[in-house]
Amino acid sequence: MNMLMGKVISNVVSTRKLDSLQGYTLLVIELMHQKQKEYRVAADIIGAGKGEYVLLSTGEQVKHGLHRDTPVDMLVVGIIDSKPIVES
Known part of the structure; x- marks a missing residue:
């Protein structure tokens, strides 16, 4: 399991x-702290919107945050x- 930070780009x-995906919003996320721009799709049930910074969970442990068995x-x-600031 990994915890990542990213910015919501769009739906x-x-x-x-x-x-099984009904009820989940799918969001395009730009991952933060990457050497190159990297985008992923994440499921959302908490109501994140475009432009917001979010915490992301990845991997097999994600199933614990879902309401039903979903891929x-x-x-x-x-x-x-607020926008996360990370010093180099």
Whole structure:
């Protein structure tokens, strides 16, 4: 399991998806603290919006934050109140 930080770039619009994904918003996340820009799709049930900084959980442990068995490997687990500052 990894905890990452990222910024919500946009929503993923999907007219057809697995029934188990119903109720989850899918977000495009720009990962922070990467050497190059890197984007991932994460499921969200807490209501993060475009431009917000979020905490992400990845890997098999994500299933503990889901309401049902769903093929998701990245989940928004928190919304960060202010832009994170990390010194080099």
